[in-house]
Amino acid sequence: MVFATGKSPLTGRKLDQANAEAERFMRTLEKAARAAHIEGRRWQDELDTFLLNYRSTPHCTTGISPAEFPFNRKIRNKLPSVDRLDPMPSDIEDSHEKAINNDSKRKEKIMQRTLIFK
DSSP states (O other), X not given: OOOTTSOOTTSTHHHHHHHHHHHHHHXXXXXXXXXXXXXXXXXXXXXXXXXXXXXXXXXXXXXXXXXXXXXXXXXXXXXOOXXXXXXXXXXXXXXXXXXXXXXXXXXXXXXXXXXHOO
């Protein structure tokens, strides 16, 4: 995708922001692996636990977890939850639509910011 300016949308600030998010995630992942090593546990097992918890945690923009978004259902893990244990199907559909709307609004906001700074 190329804008009228001839630039790809993944240039400049947007690419820098994506790199920063990826670097932050890798720093957190490395911290979990180091903690497992210090405690004498296998880092591979801790990686599985870390990723399960990460994918189960609701995202700040969409309000639902990365694992729930594509499959429209929650995954089971050992994290405590304040949600109802057995949500109604309509609640899941509503939360999925709400997440899509929130995500679209957030993307529009980012696009407006990137067009302002060019």
